[in-house]
Amino acid sequence: MADPLSYIDRELPRFREELFHFLRIPSISARSEHDADTRAAAEWLVGELRKAGVEASLAETPRHPAVLAHWSGADDAPTVLVYGHYDVQPAEPLDEWSSAPFEPEVRDGRIWGRGAADDKSQVFLQVKALEAILATRGALPVNVKLVLEGEEEIGSPDLVPLLKERRAELAADHVVISDSMMFAPGQPSLIFATRGLAYFELDAEIGRTDLHSGQYGGAVANPANALAAVIASLHDDVGHVAVHGFYEDVAPLPEELRARFRALPFDDAAFQQSAGGAELVGESGYTTVERLWTRPTLDVNGLLSGYTGEGAKTVLPARARAKLSCRLVAGQDPEGVGELLRAHVEQATPPGVRITMRQLQSARPWRSGTDSALYQAASAALEETFGVPPVLAAHGGTLPIAPEFEDVLHANVVVMGFALPGANMHAPDEWFPEAHVGLGMKAMVRLFTNLGAMAPS
Amino acid sequence: MADPLSYIDRELPRFREELFHFLRIPSISARSEHDADTRAAAEWLVGELRKAGVEASLAETPRHPAVLAHWSGADDAPTVLVYGHYDVQPAEPLDEWSSAPFEPEVRDGRIWGRGAADDKSQVFLQVKALEAILATRGALPVNVKLVLEGEEEIGSPDLVPLLKERRAELAADHVVISDSMMFAPGQPSLIFATRGLAYFELDAEIGRTDLHSGQYGGAVANPANALAAVIASLHDDVGHVAVHGFYEDVAPLPEELRARFRALPFDDAAFQQSAGGAELVGESGYTTVERLWTRPTLDVNGLLSGYTGEGAKTVLPARARAKLSCRLVAGQDPEGVGELLRAHVEQATPPGVRITMRQLQSARPWRSGTDSALYQAASAALEETFGVPPVLAAHGGTLPIAPEFEDVLHANVVVMGFALPGANMHAPDEWFPEAHVGLGMKAMVRLFTNLGAMAPS
Numbered sequence: 001m002a003d004p005l006s007y008i009d010r011e012l013p014r015f016r017e018e019l020f021h022f023l024r025i026p027s028i029s030a031r032s033e034h035d036a037d038t039r040a041a042a043e044w045l046v047g048e049l050r051k052a053g054v055e056a057s058l059a060e061t062p063r064h065p066a067v068l069a070h071w072s073g074a075d076d077a078p079t080v081l082v083y084g085h086y087d088v089q090p091a092e093p094l095d096e097w098s099s100a101p102f103e104p105e106v107r108d109g110r111i112w113g114r115g116a117a118d119d120k121s122q123v124f125l126q127v128k129a130l131e132a133i134l135a136t137r138g139a140l141p142v143n144v145k146l147v148l149e150g151e152e153e154i155g156s157p158d159l160v161p162l163l164k165e166r167r168a169e170l171a172a173d174h175v176v177i178s179d180s181m182m183f184a185p186g187q188p189s190l191i192f193a194t195r196g197l198a199y200f201e202l203d204a205e206i207g208r209t210d211l212h213s214g215q216y217g218g219a220v221a222n223p224a225n226a227l228a229a230v231i232a233s234l235h236d237d238v239g240h241v242a243v244h245g246f247y248e249d250v251a252p253l254p255e256e257l258r259a260r261f262r263a264l265p266f267d268d269a270a271f272q273q274s275a276g277g278a279e280l281v282g283e284s285g286y287t288t289v290e291r292l293w294t295r296p297t298l299d300v301n302g303l304l305s306g307y308t309g310e311g312a313k314t315v316l317p318a319r320a321r322a323k324l325s326c327r328l329v330a331g332q333d334p335e336g337v338g339e340l341l342r343a344h345v346e347q348a349t350p351p352g353v354r355i356t357m358r359q360l361q362s363a364r365p366w367r368s369g370t371d372s373a374l375y376q377a378a379s380a381a382l383e384e385t386f387g388v389p390p391v392l393a394a395h396g397g398t399l400p401i402a403p404e405f406e407d408v409l410h411a412n413v414v415v416m417g418f419a420l421p422g423a424n425m426h427a428p429d430e431w432f433p434e435a436h437v438g439l440g441m442k443a444m445v446r447l448f449t450n451l452g453a454m455a456p457s
Numbered sequence: 458m459a460d461p462l463s464y465i466d467r468e469l470p471r472f473r474e475e476l477f478h479f480l481r482i483p484s485i486s487a488r489s490e491h492d493a494d495t496r497a498a499a500e501w502l503v504g505e506l507r508k509a510g511v512e513a514s515l516a517e518t519p520r521h522p523a524v525l526a527h528w529s530g531a532d533d534a535p536t537v538l539v540y541g542h543y544d545v546q547p548a549e550p551l552d553e554w555s556s557a558p559f560e561p562e563v564r565d566g567r568i569w570g571r572g573a574a575d576d577k578s579q580v581f582l583q584v585k586a587l588e589a590i591l592a593t594r595g596a597l598p599v600n601v602k603l604v605l606e607g608e609e610e611i612g613s614p615d616l617v618p619l620l621k622e623r624r625a626e627l628a629a630d631h632v633v634i635s636d637s638m639m640f641a642p643g644q645p646s647l648i649f650a651t652r653g654l655a656y657f658e659l660d661a662e663i664g665r666t667d668l669h670s671g672q673y674g675g676a677v678a679n680p681a682n683a684l685a686a687v688i689a690s691l692h693d694d695v696g697h698v699a700v701h702g703f704y705e706d707v708a709p710l711p712e713e714l715r716a717r718f719r720a721l722p723f724d725d726a727a728f729q730q731s732a733g734g735a736e737l738v739g740e741s742g743y744t745t746v747e748r749l750w751t752r753p754t755l756d757v758n759g760l761l762s763g764y765t766g767e768g769a770k771t772v773l774p775a776r777a778r779a780k781l782s783c784r785l786v787a788g789q790d791p792e793g794v795g796e797l798l799r800a801h802v803e804q805a806t807p808p809g810v811r812i813t814m815r816q817l818q819s820a821r822p823w824r825s826g827t828d829s830a831l832y833q834a835a836s837a838a839l840e841e842t843f844g845v846p847p848v849l850a851a852h853g854g855t856l857p858i859a860p861e862f863e864d865v866l867h868a869n870v871v872v873m874g875f876a877l878p879g880a881n882m883h884a885p886d887e888w889f890p891e892a893h894v895g896l897g898m899k900a901m902v903r904l905f906t907n908l909g910a911m912a913p914s
Contacts, residue, residue: 030767030770031767154769195671201769209733209886211735211883212882213784213883214853215749215878217756217853218739218748218784219732219738219745220736221739224757227760229685229688231682231686232682232685232688275673276663277665278668281677282677298682299682300679300762301681301764301770302763302772303762305760307549308778309487309549310487311487311817312487312658312780312782312817313487313780313883314758314782316756317757317758317759323763325769327670327674327675352737352738360768396673396674396675396676397771425669426672427666427667428666
């Protein structure tokens with residue numbers, strides 16, 4: 001009987017061409033001018049799934065369609081739902097890419113391009129793992145469903161309504177979320193907690209028109225100075241967020257977990273290198289791993305006011321804008337944090353300036369237990385593939401849908417991914433390890449096999 | 458004998474066409490792509506001066522040429538040097554103009570367009586006042602020189618070297634600076650003090666590349682938050698600049714002048730209207746007039762960091778930039794203020810961030826005495842033209858060359874202009890009162906006549 005693992009090795013050159021085709025589609029969900037590209041990426045996935053022998057179709061939403069697929073021939077074997085996303089972040093700043101973001105290249109054993117790590121390669125390897133099993137064995141060891149959405153990078157606004165609407169159709173015992181990274185090269189990980197997100201836009205304004213800083217400077221407020229004052233007031237001197245009540249709902253971290261995190265061989269130097277050389281600093285009293293996995297943050301994501309071109313322009317701007325966001329941890333609620341921030345901003349706004357605040361995105365934090373059959377099967381699959389057991393890890397970014405899958409489908413959720421630290425997700429020069437395309441497929445083949453060998457849940 | 462005042466009335470329609478031609482030239486000195494336009498504006502002026510009967514030529518500089526002109530037929534009558542500038546500010550934000558910035562229009566008795574007030578109409582009326590006298594009388598009552606520069610909006614970097622190099626050629630008894638506004642409609646003014654400027658660019662950086670705020674947020678500094686903290690630290694709670702030593706060199710204002718300023722019929726409501734509705738707030742303990750004329754400021758002119766497009770992008774930016782500038786008053790030195798600011802920024806920079814500071818522009822503040830023959834002649838000329846004596850006023854913007862003319866040429870300097878408050882200099886919808894084109898010419902004819910009637914200085 002043919003072996004799916006050998007099939008993967010044999011078909012890798014073709015897989016690479018197919019992945020490159022997928023990476024070339026600029027499916028930037030945040031940009032309406034790319035709506036057709038985003039749809040094209042979804043349609044391409046439907047075609048690949050059908051070719052593999054999986055039923056697939058588009059589920060329309062008010063924004064970008066989700067790809068839904070299923071293979072249901074495994075009778076009373078458990079059902080595994082795989083989640084990923086085919087949309088990508090905008091590619092700006094374009095001039096900081098070493099090669100064009102939507103013209104993928106392999107250099108130094110890495111596939112470079114927007115979406116290489118987040119999340120196209122990881123979606124792709126799920127599809128091709130199914131193809132490998134079906135092409136060699138004619139059937140999967142478990143029932144499989146896929147939900148591949150096109151709105152992850154804009155906060156998944158339509159995913160939860162879709163899950164709720166199709167709750168019966170998507171019913172599953174296990175959910176595998178395929179949108180994450182390993183702890184280190186050669187060191188796979190299973191992620192049991194992710195941070196949430198509350199994203200805001202603040203607009204400070206003094207009047208209708210930009211002014212001459214000589215004619216008006218000193219006699220009216222400056223919205224950029226005012227916005228800077230408000231932003232500065234959001235932290236205290238030792239890096240704590242100074243918004244009243246911000247930490248009140250943070251769930252305490254079990255001391256055992258904290259000790260495990262502190263004991264991890266986290267490579268500060270490599271992490272700093274991956275951060276473009278940025279010095280490692282943060283909230284006092286915590287290690288880098290704790291800051292990333294267990295502590296909420298408040299970061300400015302964008303600033304814009306007045307004249308930003310070459311040279312000097314003596315303008316007193318009429319308005320200033322900041323985008324800022326909080327990473328949240330278990331216990332915190334994105335909307336509740338928004339209310340706390342709104343109260344703080346109102347109180348901190350200087351005279352003569354109006355500041356309006358809009359909450360652009362919300363994503364819940366997530367933390368799960370780690371003793372399910374799914375965790376055991378996944379752990380074994382990773383150890384068989386990489387030769388070492390996975391690290392039990394958390395994740396600083398959001399996976400907004402992890403808690404939703406738990407809540408809506410009452411399924412166990414595991415997060416298992418194959419990107420590496422420093423992958424430049426959301427930044428120029430994003431990459432994914434070329435070898436992990438095949439290794440990821442093999443790990444998924446083994447995970448399905450392990451789950452199929454277990455008793456029906 | 459023909460009368461220059463009647464000549465002006467008769468030729469006004471032609472003058473308007475000529476002025477519109479001048480306004481259509483986008484002589485934006487800050488933008489290298491407009492260098493040819495900037496030169497074209499200078500060459501146009503040379504042509505108009507020659508047609509009027511004044512010798513004129515370009516004086517090359519490393520950037521944009523100055524127009525130098527002279528008429529020297531008045532024997533031992535005094536020599537008056539007139540200064541103006543033919544360059545203009547950039548026109549952005551373009552979508553906030555009611556009509557295109559370089560397609561002048563008359564609406565509501567106002568000429569609308571970039572440079573209408575600052576300073577093309579005011580340069581133009583100088584040239585045509587000379588034409589009016591020479592065309593009707595064949596000679597001027599005084600010797601006249603003109604220095605019309607093309608670099609005022611980029612801080613006049615080459616003007617002082619030019620003045621120094623041509624000190625003998627430009628020798629004059631009196632200097633009239635034609636680049637200012639009246640106190641109010643129907644209320645001319647003579648300006649005896651202007652604020653200086655020190656303009657800076659601050660670049661905050663943590664590393665080489667933008668980061669994912671989930672992957673790195675909390676573990677590295679945020680340059681935008683850091684820059685906001687530094688900017689916030691530059692003021693205290695009551696609007697005073699908190700940079701150590703900032704006020705130390707501010708020359709005390711004579712109590713008599715302060716009382717006059719406080720007694721002026723300054724129209725706060727009209728001023729607020731002209732400021733696009735911005736609320737009037739500022740340093741505690743001073744009136745609006747005092748804040749504008751007698752107090753130094755520190756304003757942000759521009760902010761740029763991270764993602765500023767539509768929607769949300771969860772980027773942790775690698776860098777953040779602020780443009781900021783101080784308006785300075787008599788006694789303060791732009792370079793000295795730069796040193797004070799540099800020391801403050803170094804001390805206020807949070808850990809994990811590098812901030813570099815560049816001083817982009819410097820302009821000295823200026824304050825003169827008000828009892829010279831020039832002030833008397835100008836005061837009389839304005840009263841004859843507008844029917845009321847001028848207000849002795851200061852000016853919140855810079856005229857960097859006022860103190861330089863005093864120092865280099867040892868001449869009396871008066872600043873006399875015809876724009877009106879709310880002219881939107883440096884902002885969209887800049888305008889100049891159409892009637893002031895002719896009134897300004899007549900005031901200049903009378904000023905020359907008054908000075909010619911005085912004893913040689």
